[in-house]
Amino acid sequence: MSQLTVVLPFALPIPEFAPDLVRSLQAPALGALLSRTSSRQRVPLNDAVRALPHEQWLAKALGLADGGGPAWAAAAMRRFGVKPEAGTWFIVNPIHIEIARTHLMMGDPRHLGLSEPESRALFDTALPYFEEAGHTLVYGDAGTWFMRADDWAGLDTATPEAALGMDLTDWMPAGERAAAFRRLQNEVQILWHTHPVNAVREARRLPPVNAFWAWGAADAGRLPAPNAPTLAVLDDGGVVEHLADARVEDLAQFAAGIDGDTILYCASAAPYAVGADWGGWIAQLQQLEAALFAPILDALMKRRLREVRLVLSHRDALAEFTTTAMAQRAFWRRISLDSLL
Structure with missing residues (x-):
């Protein structure tokens, strides 16, 4: 039994x-x-x-815990049939950040309604910016991408579910490389602000995709425990x-x-x-x-x-x-x- x-x-x-x-x-x-x-x-x-x-x-x-938190990126990549190159990988979710009365909040990524063509277009536009920052970006599906960022291995990130509905000021990545994350985030936000995908989404009264969330960092070789x-x-x-x-x-x-x-x-x-x-x-x-x-x-x-x-x-x-x-x-x-x- x-x-x-x-x-x-x-x-x-x-x-x-x-x-x-x-x-x-x-x-x-x-x-x-x-x-x-x-x-x-x-x-x-x-x-x-x-x-x-x-x-x-x-x-x-x-x-698959690192310090108690989820170290899921490499294992998730393998489920997409992608073998990660050696290094530190993060899960990247395209998201919508909305301005509340006094703070920023994240919309639920599962309710974003992002189609594969929309996601691909945003991915392709952002890719050169990630590469210029020294990070590999890999497509998984409409809501799930992956980023290799070896120099961000010590970045203290939060899961999207933990940050959902909260003041994002308290949940943004923290640590020595946090400023580098914010620079890349700002560049991508500016890039996506006028993107045709978001113009069409807003015309359909759908939330624009105006940021990304990185979390779940894991070494490329990290697999579930044998037992x-x-x-x-x-x-x-x-x-x-x-x-x-x-x-x-x-x-x-x-x-x-x-x-x-x-x-x-x-x-x-x-x-x-x-x-x-x-x-x-x-x-x-x-x-x-x-x-x-x-x-x-x-x-x-x-x-x-x-x-x-x-x-x-x-x-x-x-x-x-x-x-x-x-x-x-x-x-x-x-x-x-x-x-x-």
């Missing part, structure tokens, strides 16, 4: 809203998985790492999708075919929590109750799974709940969602 870990970013409600959200949520299978456990723990955020708790957890689980679990993605996981061994389309088929230690990453609740759409968050978890939690509980009780672990997070904390078929027999433990509080 196999072990399944389900990583659910932002499925842990934030404390100020948790009581009301838990009362509104009808999810008995999730309640059983959270209530009848063999172990549970809450892990606070490591403030020294500029990544969200679930990103820190996943980086460690895959053996790392298999990683599967249930929905759009952003860059995590580009680290995955499989994308899950049929959950029942996936559950029946699990062999060994497997991580299932499901980020479908995250956009609702980030956007403070708590009605949407409840609706999404209700969908996951039928599509995910109930089938997993059934597979556990039928002993197709030896152990199930749920890893739930919000911006400031992470909780782990581990259960087995034997733990589920603890009928004296009331099934509830109180563990989410």
Whole structure:
């Protein structure tokens, strides 16, 4: 039998809203998985790492952590069929930065709606500027590029998800080479400001692509640990999708075919929590109750799974709940969602 870990970013409600959200949520299978456990723990955020708790957890689980943060660039490149040359590589995401009343904010890169032709055109225009700065730029897909910048190896960067919705002043790359990053960023921003792609996008009332975000630095030879679990993605996981061994389309088929230690990453609740759409968050978890939690509980009780672990997070904390078929027999433990509080 196999072990399944389900990583659910932002499925842990934030404390100020948790009581009301838990009362509104009808999810008995999730309640059983959270209530009848063999172990549970809450892990606070490591403030020294500029990544969200679930990103820190996943980086460690895959053996792709650098100082606790995700060192994912080289592994993601290989998923695109690109073998990185020796050196230090960064993930580069084209993004939209908007001016709020008092600060700059990043729009969610996953909602940018950037097409392949648009991305290619912006990439080709920026490429000479990266090369002039001594950095190789490689195209992955519309939302994911890669940059080799050996002299930026010590740059302290933040993941896009950590910076999302925050004052970007506090999340820009820091360190000895930060000024060099800002120079290149400014040059590209000026270049893209009048780019035909953005003129067309603005005419269609789409946000312009006016900056890029660099993060996830890794040495070219950095690979997942030999004993790392298999990683599967249930929905759009952003860059995590580009680290995955499989994308899950049929959950029942996936559950029946699990062999060994497997991580299932499901980020479908995250956009609702980030956007403070708590009605949407409840609706999404209700969908996951039928599509995910109930089938997993059934597979556990039928002993197709030896152990199930749920890893739930919000911006400031992470909780782990581990259960087995034997733990589920603890009928004296009331099934509830109180563990989410």
